[in-house]
Amino acid sequence: MSLSRRQLLTFWRRPALLRPPGAIAEAAFLEQCLACGKCAEVCPAEAVFMQRDLGRARETPVIDPAQMPCVLCTGLLCTHACPTGALKPYPNDDPQRAVIRTI
Numbered sequence: 001m002s003l004s005r006r007q008l009l010t011f012w013r014r015p016a017l018l019r020p021p022g023a024i025a026e027a028a029f030l031e032q033c034l035a036c037g038k039c040a041e042v043c044p045a046e047a048v049f050m051q052r053d054l055g056r057a058r059e060t061p062v063i064d065p066a067q068m069p070c071v072l073c074t075g076l077l078c079t080h081a082c083p084t085g086a087l088k089p090y091p092n093d094d095p096q097r098a099v100i101r102t103i
């Protein structure tokens with residue numbers, strides 16, 4: 001398959017995908033995430049979706065801010081929905097403390 005120049009430029013300029021707030025370091029995240037999708041289910045902004053990429057065997061949750069950014073909802077709901085600790089809640093659910101990692 002060949003890509004047009006425009007398609008290539010679009011690909012290169014594509015902003016990085018993000019993990020939901022509270023994501024632990026990427027290597028540990030990939031070990032702990034069960035791909036259960038609970039973080040995506042609770043997101044009121046529908047910003048979290050499950051995607052298989054980079055040759056991974058299963059889908060993992062990502063945010064594409066160009067499509068729908070995280071709005072740092074009250075309670076940072078995704079951080080509480082995660083059953084494994086792949087996403088960790090912040091003290092007092094303070095959005096000022098939220099760190100969002102790229103992948």
Ligand code: SF4
Binds near residue numbers: 021046070079
């Ligand atoms: S903090 Fe709220 S809005 Fe942001 S990704 Fe998590 S559930 Fe969605």
Ligand code: SF4
Binds near residue numbers: 034036061082087
């Ligand atoms: S809730 Fe936790 S374990 Fe489930 S998909 Fe989201 S990050 Fe992974």
